[in-house]
Amino acid sequence: DGGITQSPKYLFRKEGQNVTLSCEQNLNHDAMYWYRQDPGQGLRLIYYSQIVNDFQKGDIAEGYSVSREKKESFPLTVTSAQKNPTAFYLCASSIPDRGLKFFGPGTRLTVL
């Protein structure tokens, strides 16, 4: 079955450490996205990629970095520059003009 995988489901890191969240899809979608969700808030866009080797900043890109070297993979690095990294991180993918219908299971990051 096609879908999106994110690993790990729960991640704990010490303050000041960089951490990379994995996102892999086998849906053959060109577009991939990273969202952040905090309690009581909607999803906020961190980065998105329309195609391999191309990505764009979203509304809250500061303190994050991404790469898109393969169509299937869109890893997100949370750097020490991100002031409040503890959150639920969601990866998604889509076929352009078909809408955002597929999300990964999410990674809950806690920075201690």
Next chain:
Amino acid sequence: GQNIDQPTEMTATEGAIVQINCTYQTSGFNGLFWYQQHAGEAPTFLSYNVLDGLEEKGRFSSFLSRSKGYSYLLLKELQMKDSASYLCASTSGTYKYIFGTGTRLKVLA
């Protein structure tokens, strides 16, 4: 500006009908999405409206009025498993999605 409003919380009884409203202000509007999200899980897609009118899909229906910037999600024959948050999202262009904060629905026995 870009804005989405939906109620924070609603309560309904098992077997009843509930309507969750969403108003939006989105430049370059390109459609309205509804998602269901259970606690601690990822959102799952429910419906997509791009034209005015009602789209029915089993127990769930979604309505859109573009002139009023208004949508609603209608859930019929409520079940306990429908207790979840319901997210409304509008689209602006191909890759830009604006999400509301979600409506937490509690279904009581």
